[in-house]
Amino acid sequence: MILGCLIGGKLHNCAQNHVESNECMQSITESSPCCDWVNKSSAQIRSASTDYDLIKVFKDHVSGTGMKFFAFANFRLGDQTGETVSIGINNWHPEFLSDYRYHRALLQNPVLTRLRSAVLPSVVERKEIIEAETDRECRDFQQSLLKAGLEILIHLPVRSTDGQNGAVVYSGARESLSDSDLMQLSYVAQQGFERATVGAASNSNRQPVLSERERECLILTAQGLNSERVGDALGISTHTVQYHISSICRKLDAVSKIHAVSIAIRDRHIII
Numbered sequence: 001m002i003l004g005c006l007i008g009g010k011l012h013n014c015a016q017n018h019v020e021s022n023e024c025m026q027s028i029t030e031s032s033p034c035c036d037w038v039n040k041s042s043a044q045i046r047s048a049s050t051d052y053d054l055i056k057v058f059k060d061h062v063s064g065t066g067m068k069f070f071a072f073a074n075f076r077l078g079d080q081t082g083e084t085v086s087i088g089i090n091n092w093h094p095e096f097l098s099d100y101r102y103h104r105a106l107l108q109n110p111v112l113t114r115l116r117s118a119v120l121p122s123v124v125e126r127k128e129i130i131e132a133e134t135d136r137e138c139r140d141f142q143q144s145l146l147k148a149g150l151e152i153l154i155h156l157p158v159r160s161t162d163g164q165n166g167a168v169v170y171s172g173a174r175e176s177l178s179d180s181d182l183m184q185l186s187y188v189a190q191q192g193f194e195r196a197t198v199g200a201a202s203n204s205n206r207q208p209v210l211s212e213r214e215r216e217c218l219i220l221t222a223q224g225l226n227s228e229r230v231g232d233a234l235g236i237s238t239h240t241v242q243y244h245i246s247s248i249c250r251k252l253d254a255v256s257k258i259h260a261v262s263i264a265i266r267d268r269h270i271i272i
Contacts, residue, residue, distance in 0.1 A: 037064065037184070038184050038187060038188060041057065041061055041188045041191075042187075042188065042191055044057040044060075045057055045188070045191045045192050045195050046191075046195070048195060051089050051196065051266060051267060051268070052266075054089055054192065054195060054196060055089050055090075055091065055266065057192070058070050058089070058091070058192060059091050061188065062091070062170055062172075065170065065172075065174075065181075065185065066172065066173075066174045067154065067170040067171060067172030067173075067174060068149065068150065068171060068172035068173075069090070069091055069092050069150070069170070069171045069172065070090060070091060070168065070169065070170050070171075071087055071088070071089075071090035071091075071092060071168075071169050071171075072087070072088035072089050072090065072166065072167075072168055072192070072193060072196055073085055073086065073087055073088065073166050073167050073168075073169060074086040074088060074164055074165070074166040075116050075165045075166055075167070084107075085103075085106045085107060085116070086271040087265060087271075088166075088196055088265075088268065089196055089266055090265070090266070094258045094259065094261055094262035095258065096145075097222070097261070097262070097265060099141060099224060101135075101137050101138050101140075101141035102141065103223070104135065104137075104138055105129075105133065105135070105138040105141060105142065108135065108138070109129060109132060109133055109138065109142075110132045111124060111128055111129045111132045112129065115155045115167070116167070118155065118157055119157055120157070121154070121155065121156050121157065121182050121185070121186050122154075122155045123152060123153070123154055123155075123177055123182075124152065124153045124155065125151065125152055125153075126142065126145060126146045126150060126151050126152060126153065127146070127151075129142055129153070130142045130143060130146065145171070149172065149173050150171040150172060150173070151172070151173040151174075152171070152172065152173065152174060153169060153170070153171050154169065154170040154171075154177070154182075154185065155167055155169050156168045156169070156170075156185055156186050156189040156190075158189055158190050158193035158194075159190075159193075160193060160194050160197040161194060161197075162197065164197055166193060168189035168192060168193055170185070209251055209252070209267075209269055210248060210251065210264070210269050210270075213234075213244060214244050214247060214248050214251075215269065215270055216234055217230055217234070217241055217244040217245060217248070218245075218248055218257075218260065218261060218264055218269075218270050219270050220233055220234070221245065221257055221260075221261060222261045222264075222265070222270065227241040227242050227245070228241075245257050245260070248260050248264075252264060252267075252269075
């Protein structure tokens with residue numbers, strides 16, 4: 001189900017009117033609904049000083065919508081590597097995000113690929129994503145998400161003032177979603193994405209916490225490789241990989257390598 005942008009009480013099809021995504025989202029922002037829930041969320045987003053603060057805001061926010069999980073995503077079109085999807089702040093379980101099938105599905109599934117070029121908020125059933133999946137392993141992964149109660153996906157296109165395109169995506173189970181609900185979600189998502197983008201730009205000027213080799217080890221670990229396969233990929237021994245993982249856990253105050261992956265993705269030490 002593809003929905004238009006509800007502005008001033010009317011449903012506008014931005015795609016048919018050739019309105020760019022940033023113009024569409026600006027219209028949503030300028031016509032923000034007078035709602036205590038939206039005003040509260042907006043105030044909390046503005047007062048968030050760190051990504052951790054923003055995660056807490058959206059954890060409460062997504063719970064209030066009746067959904068389970070949220071994720072911020074940045075979309076980039078590479079030159080030789082093709083399109084990339086970077087997952088930012090989120091409350092997903094680390095084992096989902098570190099599953100290589102998750103990232104393969106993001107780039108290859110026809111439904112998810114179509115959503116990345118959308119300018120309108122969309123509500124998609126997980127079953128539609130599964131039916132479009134041609135990769136057996138990715139299909140099984142999507143089936144596991146469905147069994148976990150993630151029956152629908154709410155995709156909210158966003159664009160930052162510095163030109164970054166992305167989406168805020170909610171996953172869960174919900175019987176109905178009104179146009180007014182979608183408008184409010186879009187408004188809050190746009191503000192959250194803008195705040196996260198500002199935070200990312202600030203963090204990019206800081207001294208990196210992890211060394212380049214540590215980042216390489218952690219990125220491959222996040223893709224589901226064990227220490228032996230990480231070592232083979234980087235041309236180093238398994239012992240050296242384990243040394244780097246231990247160093248990473250110490251620096252990030254993580255209790256395990258999966259915990260370290262979750263922290264590193266959340267704080268943007270790595271992008272996968």
